[in-house]
Amino acid sequence: MKKCKICSNRFEPTRSDARYCSNACKQKAHNLRKNEVQQADAPKLVFYHDEYQEVCNMFGLDYESLPFMFYCFLRKGIPLKATVQNVYDYINSVWHHNNYDQILKTNAYRNFIEDFLGGEFIILSNKS
Numbered sequence: 347m348k349k350c351k352i353c354s355n356r357f358e359p360t361r362s363d364a365r366y367c368s369n370a371c372k373q374k375a376h377n378l379r380k381n382e383v384q385q386a387d388a389p390k391l392v393f394y395h396d397e398y399q400e401v402c403n404m405f406g407l408d409y410e411s412l413p414f415m416f417y418c419f420l421r422k423g424i425p426l427k428a429t430v431q432n433v434y435d436y437i438n439s440v441w442h443h444n445n446y447d448q449i450l451k452t453n454a455y456r457n458f459i460e461d462f463l464g465g466e467f468i469i470l471s472n473k474s
């Protein structure tokens with residue numbers, strides 16, 4: 347008897363190198379490996395503090411009105427190479443069409459904050 351590496355059920359292997367009890371578990375293992383590879387390959391998102399400060403200045407906002415994490419959440423919606431003006435325009439339009447409090451309550455934002463606090467992103471002080 348062997349123990350399945352996915353579901354931990356014991357099974358009688360048909361081959362000596364069998365690691366999974368069923369095709370379903372074999373497929374699951376395959377998908378897990380694929381996800382791991384994709385995650386490792388995916389570039390981490392990068393955010394810049396100086397860009398954030400410039401955008402805050404353009405809005406005439408202090409840093410509490412536009413928290414850095416919220417800025418990053420919106421910032422990830424546009425390409426990294428976007429200019430400060432692009433970022434300002436984008437955030438301005440999102441902000442205009444969505445209620446700030448509503449965005450804070452979304453699962454997308456909650457997940458983002460979890461990743462953010464979990465160190466999933468790269469924060470640099472200077473873009474230039």
Ligand SMILES: [Zn+2]
Pocket residue numbers: 350351352353354355366367368371
């Ligand atoms: Zn199994």
